[in-house]
Amino acid sequence: xxxxxxVRRIDELGRVVIPKEIRRTLRIKEGDPLEIFTDRDELMLxxxxxxxxxxxxxxxxARSLNDLSGKLAVICDTDGVLHAYGDGKRELDGxxxxxxxxxxxxxxxxxxxxxxxxxxxxxLTAAREEGVTAQVIVPIVSGGDCLGAVAVxxxxxxxxxxxxxxxxxxxxxxxxANQFD
Numbered sequence: 001x002x003x004x005x006x007v008r009r010i011d012e013l014g015r016v017v018i019p020k021e022i023r024r025t026l027r028i029k030e031g032d033p034l035e036i037f038t039d040r041d042e043l044m045l046x047x048x049x050x051x052x053x054x055x056x057x058x059x060x061x062a063r064s065l066n067d068l069s070g071k072l073a074v075i076c077d078t079d080g081v082l083h084a085y086g087d088g089k090r091e092l093d094g095x096x097x098x099x100x101x102x103x104x105x106x107x108x109x110x111x112x113x114x115x116x117x118x119x120x121x122x123x124l125t126a127a128r129e130e131g132v133t134a135q136v137i138v139p140i141v142s143g144g145d146c147l148g149a150v151a152v153x154x155x156x157x158x159x160x161x162x163x164x165x166x167x168x169x170x171x172x173x174x175x176x177a178n179q180f181d
Contacts, residue, residue, distance in 0.1 A: 027079050033048040049078070049079065051140065054176075063085045065085070068168060071086060081094060088132075091127070095126065096125060098122070112137075116160055152165055
């Protein structure tokens, strides 16, 4: 644990304010759920990720999506990439999402782009991965809440992701969302 030197008092209702600098650093936004842990005399807050609670299932789902599509398959929560399988996995694993991905998740709408057809390829992560020529991004929505997204990416020159890949990504997002119903 890292000491910040910031001290806050608890108010009469038991609330404490998390400083803006810490919220910004940890990408905690208004309305985000937090998990509360205790360990002896320590209180820990952790940003809650429903997708991370089914880690083995979501990891196996990403692997299956890669096997079926032959493309780079990505499962992310609302903060970052949880699992990636396929060519380019290393540059995505564990990275924070880009502002463009945040917008897609907020809008809860799928995004399909093929550079060969003039589509705008959006970066998945803040690190802005290189060489992606086609992408499908499908938000994972359960109970009206966006929990993350499923993405299929191609780095093949002139690649076009057809309707079968789009349907496969949608099915994968639906399967993950149904784990929370």
